[in-house]
Amino acid sequence: MLGENEILDFKQQITSESKIAKTMVSFANHKGGTLLVGVDDDKRILGVDPEEEKFMLEKAAGFFCKPEIKLTINVIHHKKVNFLEVLVPEGKDKPYYAKDESGKWWVHIRVKDQSLLASKVVVDVLKRQHSDDNSAVPFTSKEKALLEYLSENDRITLKEYCKMLNISARRATRIMVNLVIIGAIRLHSTEKTDYYTLS
Numbered sequence: 001m002l003g004e005n006e007i008l009d010f011k012q013q014i015t016s017e018s019k020i021a022k023t024m025v026s027f028a029n030h031k032g033g034t035l036l037v038g039v040d041d042d043k044r045i046l047g048v049d050p051e052e053e054k055f056m057l058e059k060a061a062g063f064f065c066k067p068e069i070k071l072t073i074n075v076i077h078h079k080k081v082n083f084l085e086v087l088v089p090e091g092k093d094k095p096y097y098a099k100d101e102s103g104k105w106w107v108h109i110r111v112k113d114q115s116l117l118a119s120k121v122v123v124d125v126l127k128r129q130h131s132d133d134n135s136a137v138p139f140t141s142k143e144k145a146l147l148e149y150l151s152e153n154d155r156i157t158l159k160e161y162c163k164m165l166n167i168s169a170r171r172a173t174r175i176m177v178n179l180v181i182i183g184a185i186r187l188h189s190t191e192k193t194d195y196y197t198l199s
Helices: 017-029 048-064 122-127 141-152 160-163 169-181
Strands: 008-011 033-037 074-077 081-088 098-099 107-113 113-118 185-188 197-199
Touching: 008 017, 008 197, 017 033, 017 081, 017 098, 017 107, 033 048, 048 081, 048 160, 081 169, 098 185, 098 197, 122 169, 122 185, 122 197, 141 160, 141 169, 141 197, 160 169, 169 197
Parallel strands: 008 033
Antiparallel strands: 033 081, 074 081, 098 107, 107 113, 185 197
């Protein structure tokens, strides 16, 4: 069995609808993925009560994910115990949001084996990639300056770009989103801060 990665996550059991919703939307906002419930982080199959876990999973997918996520849940019997294979499809209506404990809705994305909170740029890219608005991208001195900087340097953050050109975060975000959409630059999400490189 493979370890956890961008399309595979292990859960010993479902303890919170909001926590599992975060993993579900991160898969839906990515390429889809598989949750193995009843398996710990060391890949040991401990087993679960399938009905109890199914109830929690379906509640999370229906009430803690927006739009709702349609799961495929398979019960797998292994050495006298049951565990669940939960298939989360790639979403057709990105971005997907998960509701946290305080009732707020957030977009999460999958990066390697983690579900990370998406930055505003990532959310805007997800919205634009799945909308019919593919209007032409303006190409001004601001875009040119960014591409020239990246041709000489490995990477740049949104903050560095704002400082370099003395522009607002809102304007910089719009430029970054446009350039990611047309494939001129690549967005890299990390736990600390997103950064951009040439495609």
